[in-house]
Amino acid sequence: MENSKVTNSLLPPAGRKSFRSVLLGAVALAAVGGLTIEALPVATHPAFAAAATVSAGPASFADVVDHVKGAVVSVKVKIDQSKASFDGEDSQSQPMPNFPKGGPMEKFFRQFGERGFGGQEHDQPRMAMAQGSGFFISADGYIVTNNHVVDHAKDVTITTTDGKTIPARVIGTDPKTDLALLKVTEGGDYPFVSFASQAPRVGDWVIAVGNPFGLGGTVTAGIVSARGRDIGSGPYDDFLQIDAPVNHGNSGGPTFNANGEVVGVNTAIFSPSGGSVGIGFAVASDVAKSVIQSLKDDGKVARGWLGVQIQPVTQDIADSMGLKESKGALVDKAEKDSPAAAAGLKDGDVITSVNGEAVADSHDLARKIAALGPKKEADLAIIRNGSTQTMKVTLGAMQDEKQAMADTPEAHAKDAMAKYGMSLEPATAVEGAGKTGVVVADVDPDGAAAQKGIATGDVILQVAGKPVSNPSDVTAAIDAAKSGGKKSVLMQVKTADSTRFVALSTEAVS
Structure with missing residues (x-):
């Protein structure tokens, strides 16, 4: 199989930076052949008849392009290569x-x-040059681009469509959404564009403008293929998927609707070869607007913090808890001295809505809480022991990057399993381990796990009777057993020869 991947490296090869989070596992691409499609009588159904009269699209985008192209710029940066991560061919x-x-x-x-x-x-210091795209959002020279375009930048310059080169400085960056705000150092009255007030619909025409491969201002057109995409690049992923061709160098460039309003900021592509295959991702304008405003006001983004470790509600979990739907976010743990703990949230609670808005999954909860901001009150609807109740919580402020990473379920799982003398990986992330369970990646011969006969390569299938697929599932089940007063928890472990049950003490988890 080819190296199919999602990458936010839309920089040209001379300055491409490795994408921090890639899709786990292989993506199978299947070709469909020999399929015969018969024409249907569209006039027999009113909806089809109406659709048949819709125009295939504008005859030309030239008027829109003339209106917006002056606001789109090329962004060139000098990067300290000793601090940045490169994949070998970028420098x-x-x-x-x-x-x-x-x-x-x-x-x-x-x-x-x-x-x-x-x-x-x-x-x-070893210096390298990188190129991306950006666009003016104000007449006084504020420019939006991607964080990965200017990350570790020593010098930043922008080049306008008329060839003028102007120095710029970084006002603020937000790695979690891969957005950055720049401002040119020279005063002037610059052409600018505005964010759209409404999100586009799937199927709407869009126009991507940028600096692919460092060629200069280039325009491509397509449609919105999907909305709300989570590509694993960060905790607040909410991307538009577009089929307008975008390539290396388009990073940070705008995606416009047919009215010349910005509906997205080009950030990533799905690519088997490094070039466009018609699957691009742009940060949605409603996300970008709030982030950029925060960067302009404070130089950073302040997000709301609930203080819980959460996981999605799978169908198995929903069935075991007697829930009607596999929706919401399951609380693995309410952090000590957190807003969640103060409000009374407990392990095993399922959060189903925030301020009346339904929570689809754990990712959706993270976005909703973050968007509310610090010190804001939120009404959470939860399901506890089969009954629904509402609780009010006053949100805190999101910790810095290091602390936030320490609060993730997988980080907690790593620390917890270290106390047993073993480390775990999802089976799907280990070649040859199969598609179910959690693999024991390493065992301390003097640890508690080794004393129970657990060895490297064993696969944990169930904990406390529940299937597990991630290290955080294992620690969540152990934590739940400990909270329930149990001194040990039963794990089903598959070895090279057989499957057996192992009783592991809950006391090793703090």
Whole structure:
């Protein structure tokens, strides 16, 4: 299979940065052949008859392009390569090979390094150039682009459609949504565009404008293929999927509707080869508007914080809890001294709505809570022990990046399993492990797990009678058993030869 992937590296090869979160596992692409489709009598159904009269689209986008193209710019940045992560072919100057210090080869390449390796010392900054796109959102020179375009940037310049190059500075960035706000350092009256007041519908025409492969202003057209896409790039994914061709260098460029309003910020592509295959992703305008306004006002984004570890409600969980639908967010744990704990949320509660808006899943809950902001009150509808109740909570402020990462269910699972002397990985992430369960990736021979006969390569299928698919499922089940007063929990473990049950103490989890 080819290397099909989702990447937010829409930068050209000279400055592409590795995408931090890629789709796990392989994506199967199947070709359908030999399919005969018979024409249907469209006039027999009113809906089809009405659709048949709809125009196939505008005869030309030229008027819209003339209106918006002056606001779209090329963004060029000088990046400190020693701090950024590159995939090997992104840098215009390669680092010196890692020869032993003081050896003859190191001395040779230091002496003649300028002919192939830049002649730079290991401890000196290595600089690379990257290019992306952006667009003016105000006459005084504020510009929207992607965070991954300007991440670790030392110098930023923008080039307008008339070829003028202007220095710019970074006002603020938001890695969680991959957005950044710049401002040119020269005053002026710049052409600008506005965000759309309404979200586009699936099937609406869109126009992507940007700087693909560093070629300069380029326009492509297509339609909105889907909305609300979660591509695994961050906790607040809410992307438009478009089929307007976007390529490396389109990062940070705008996607317009047919009225010339910005409906999205081009961020990622699904690509087997590195180029466009008609599946692009843009940060939706309603997300971008609020983030950019926060960056303009405060230089950062303040998000609401509930303080819970959560997981989706799968059909199995819904059935075991007697729920009618597999919707909502299951509380694995309410953090100590968090807004959730103060409000009385407990492990095992299922949050079904926030301020009357239904919660589809754990990802949807995270977005809703974050969007409310710190110090805001929220009414949560929950299901506890089969009954529905409502509780009021005053949200806190989202911790910094490091602390937020420490609060994720998988981070908690890593810490908890370390106390048993083992580390876990989803079976789907380990080649040859199958599609169900959680693989024991490593075992401390002196740990509690090893004493119970658990070995590297074993697969945990169930904990407390519930199937598990992620390390956080294992710790959630152990935590629940401990909260219920149980001193041990029964795990079903598959070895190379057989399947057996292991009773593991709950006391190892804090």
